[in-house]
Amino acid sequence: MVDVGANLGWYTLVAAPIVGATGRVFAVEPNPGLARLVQESVHTNGFVGWTQVYQVAVSDAPGVVDLVYDPDMPGGGVIRPASYALTHVRSTATRVAAVRLDALLAGHAGPLDVLKMDIEGWEGVALRGMTGILDRSPRLRMLVEWGTAQDQTPAPRAETALELGRRGYTPFRIAPDGSIARETWDGALAEQALTNFVLLPEGDPLAVP
Numbered sequence: 001m002v003d004v005g006a007n008l009g010w011y012t013l014v015a016a017p018i019v020g021a022t023g024r025v026f027a028v029e030p031n032p033g034l035a036r037l038v039q040e041s042v043h044t045n046g047f048v049g050w051t052q053v054y055q056v057a058v059s060d061a062p063g064v065v066d067l068v069y070d071p072d073m074p075g076g077g078v079i080r081p082a083s084y085a086l087t088h089v090r091s092t093a094t095r096v097a098a099v100r101l102d103a104l105l106a107g108h109a110g111p112l113d114v115l116k117m118d119i120e121g122w123e124g125v126a127l128r129g130m131t132g133i134l135d136r137s138p139r140l141r142m143l144v145e146w147g148t149a150q151d152q153t154p155a156p157r158a159e160t161a162l163e164l165g166r167r168g169y170t171p172f173r174i175a176p177d178g179s180i181a182r183e184t185w186d187g188a189l190a191e192q193a194l195t196n197f198v199l200l201p202e203g204d205p206l207a208v209p
Contacts, residue, residue: 002112003027004058004101004126005119005145007075009038015114016047024050026105030057030067030096031077058119059098060128060155066093078120078149100129111137118145118196124155127163134167139201146171147194161185168202182208 001015006029015025025047029035035055042051057065057079068091069077079098105112112133117123123144127134134140150157164185171188172180173195180198188197200207 001025001114002101002105002116004115004117005029006038006053007034007118009034009041009053011116012038012051012053013041013045013047016042016045016051019050021050024108025052026108027051027053028058028101028104029053029055030094031055031069031075032094032096034075054104055096056104057096057098057122058101058104058126058129059122060100060125061098062100062103063098064095065098067096068093076120079122101126102130102132105133109136112140113137114141114143116143120145121147121149121153124150124157124160125153127160128155139204141201141204141206142169142199144197144199145194146188146191146197148192149194157189161189164199169199170202170207171197171199172207174198180206180208 001019003012003015003025006012006027009027012025012027019025027038029038032055035053039053042048042053057067059065065079067077067079070091117126119126123146146157150160171183171185173183174180183197
């Protein structure tokens with residue numbers, strides 16, 4: 001399981017006991033303060049043997065980027081040059097390394113099972129950098145934040161929808177009771193509210209008619 005945009009590590013700490021010592025959990029969080037807290041939680045809970053924390057940003061190319069965030073809400077950090085990165089009165093910027101997810105997890109040769117991604121609009125750019133993972137993980141299930149902020153980045157939602165649709169993925173909405181309902185990519189592109197979609201590959205047994 002890969003937790004991209006781990007924040008305080010809630011998904012990481014839920015996943016670690018589920019996969020157990022024979023599995024692997026990778027937490028990716030660019031904010032140094034948050035990444036340190038995730039690492040401390042992993043250590044405190046005894047998950048170090050199979051849970052790795054990376055303090056980097058994921059993108060479509062290696063480099064260095066500015067992570068801009070409000071100190072009162074560090075988990076809402078965005079990568080410049082998102083236009084909204086400059087609107088917070090108390091925003092601060094931290095330079096962090098950016099890597100392709102394919103490169104970061106190059107040492108894990110097997111397929112991945114689950115990926116959660118919540119990186120404040122940079123999701124499409126990060127997906128550009130994980131085509132190798134998608135190629136080797138035909139059964140990968142994803143939980144991805146989806147919002148209009150992505151359209152202000154180099155990888156707008158239309159590009160992401162086209163690529164994932166080509167790969168056989170279908171978006172599903174999460175209902176209040178926890179069930180999921182099939183959506184179309186056109187419907188996902190028409191969505192204006194910030195939404196979390198479950199993305200399932202073709203033939204996944206969780207997919208509903």
